[in-house]
Amino acid sequence: SVAPTDVLNTLGSLVDKSLVTAAPTPAGEMRYRLLETVREYAQERLCAAPDAADAAAARHLTHYRELARAADPQLRGSAQRAALDRLQLEHDNLRVALRRAIATRDEHEALSLVHSLMWFWTLLDLRPEARAWSLAAAGLGPNPFVPTPDPAPPVYEGCVDVPPPYPDELLQEARRGVRLIALSTAEGDMRALSDPATQAELRGVVAAYHPGLPQTCRLPGFMWFYAGIITGQFTSMFEIFDTAVRTCRELGREWELAFALQLRAKVLNDQPGGLEPSAADAAESLEIFERLGDGWGMAESLATRGEARERYGEHEAAARDYEQAIAYTEALGAHAQIPMIAARLGGALIEMGRAEEGERLLRDALADADRAATEARHFTRMQLAVFCARTGRTDEALEHFHQLEEGFASGGGPELFKALVQGFLGWVDVIDGRNAEALPRIRRAVTGTHNDPMAQLVAPNITVTQFVVAGWALAGLDRAADGARLLGAYDALSQEPSHALGVERENRERAGAAVRAAFPAGSAGEAAYQRAYEEGRELTLEQAIRLV
Incomplete structure (x- = not known):
């Protein structure tokens, strides 16, 4: 020795x-x-002395557990890049420590490591690894969410704040947390999330937690609201987010407050009357992340503010936000963030009239799909497909939309996305004059979004937007009056039409022209159009849906 x-x-x-x-x-x-x-x-000498080998492995586990535990808070501040580099350098040793904890069935050590490495995996988009280790750690203890979960008491201490072994209350929260990590890393696989056993577990999450608990203001406890969305048990997310923001303020948790604010801002972007409060949340979140020196947080807040600015038509300001967000992400080395932000930047450039540059960005982002999260790949392909359709390249647009359709079918994508793709396919059919083929697709988009609780929760205006293309299709099927009624319904029911995206405004103009052209020329035709249009403005959502 x-x-x-x-x-x-x-x-x-x-x-x-x-x-x-x-x-x-x-x-x-x-x-x-x-x-x-x-x-x-x-290695041979060590194997010949098993007691010494076990002691060395235990020391190795303790050392790397403490390294991970010390690095976790650094990943949320000015030492973020150094901590990320150190964890990447020690990645193999951390895996060895995890394997040791799992193999020896040391639940406390495994839970501590998984909780400590969760944000590292998130920053690098290592979802398969996060899911594998969280499931392995979860398997060492009972599932706290089934069959009948105990209500979670307030737990003020985090699972990374203290080394194992955990006191009982923190052990129970660590078990809940590791299950939430496993569930959140499966969010893109709706087949897995639709499994009856998983649905029972998700319902258990909603039963165990409630808004205002201190552990639901930090990760992974914050992710409990996904369970309510997926199971359709929440009719509004705003109580969840508002309470989380308020509790973070009361507890003085700056990073958690910034995280909650930027997430609430994302949700508000698609809600009626949500743009102004979204911009305020994004601004406050950005200020906090800047003060803390968190590059990931600054990039997310800037991207969220950029989305709101696009809705206001401030495309140049949005593009500046996206460019700055990409710069922060590149400096951090968290490249998984880039494709989604680059796709949004491409869209903003297109709206600014810099179409060639914007399209190139979209294609580059799509080429980087292998390092992007699933939703980034889907979003980028959808953006590119929409641009192709807007510029008359409908064959390429159809190719992209069919790839999305196949991907959602094989991967069990959310019903919202499946319905959206049907709507886009119907839109391309209408552009190409295939109105009879378009209508069944649009009908599936309308009913799919209307009947999906998640769609109504996160994008309540999504069903109404389908009425524009539906009216356009009906104009080509000798149902001009119903087409006018659907346009009237869209104008009356659409929430904040002045903040519609460029493609939505374009479609409204083209649909309006097509519907008017389907009426007889002259004053009699114009009067008939106006009567049908005004009738549409009086329709309820359900009545308008029946016209499609």
Whole structure:
């Protein structure tokens, strides 16, 4: 054995004898590795002394658990890049520590490691790894959400705040948290989330938690609201977000407050009357993240503010936000964020009249799909497909939309996205004059979005927007009066039409022209159009749906 005071001298001697290699890390530290032959010899000696091997493995686990635990809060501040680099450098050692904890069925150690590494996995979009380790750790203990969950008490201490072993109350919360990590990393796989056992677990999440608990103001507890959305148990998300924001303020949790604000801002962007409060939330979130030095948070807040600015028609300001967000993301090295933001930047540039540059960005973002999250790939392809259709390249648009359709079908995508793709396919059919083929697709889009609780929760205007293309199609099927009624219904029921996106405004103009052209020329035809249009303005949503 080597005395602690002799470690450096011994290590230097081994380097001098070329038995150990030394190389500097990007941070300027030296990193030492055994030569392969020396490593094999040391492994043989260690295997011959199992007690010593177990003790060494335990020390290794403790060291890397503490490294992960210390790095986690640094991932949310000015030391973010250094902490991310260190965890990436030690990734293999962290995996060894996780394997040791799982193999020895040390639940406390496994839970601590998974909670400590959760944000690291999130920043690098390592969802498969996060899901695999969280499920493995969850399997070491009982499922707290089934069959009958106990209501979660307030837990003020986080699972990363203290080393294991955990006291009982924190152990129970760690078990709940690791299940939430596993569930949240499956959010793109609706087949898995639709499984009866998973649905029962999701209902258990909603039963266990309630707004205002301190642990629901930080990750992973904050993710409990996804369970209510997926199971259709929430009729409004605003109580959840408003209470989370208020509780974060009361508890003085700055990073958690900024996170809650930027997430609430994203949701508000698609809600009636939500643009002004969304902009305020994004601005406050950005100010906090800037003060903390969190590059990830600054990028997310800027991207969210950019979305709101696009709705206001402030495309140049939105583009500046997106460009700055990409710069922060590149500086951090969290490249998984870039494709989604780049796609939004491409869309903003197109609206500014810089179509060639915007299209190139969209295509580059799509080419980077392998390193992007699932939703980023889908969003980018959808943006590109819409632009192709707007510019008359309907064959390419159909190709992209059919790829999305197949992807959602094979991967069990959310019903909202499946319905949206049907609406887009119907839109392209109408552009190409295939009105009879378009109408069944549009009908599926209307009923699909209207009957989906998630769609009504996150995008309540989505069903109404389908009326424009439906009216356009009906004009070509000798149902001009119904087409005019649907346009009237759209204008009356649409929430904040002045903030509609460019493609929606274009479609309204083209549909209006097509419907008017389907009436007889002259004053009699114009009067007939106006009567039908005004009748449409008096329709309820359900009455308008029946016209499609």
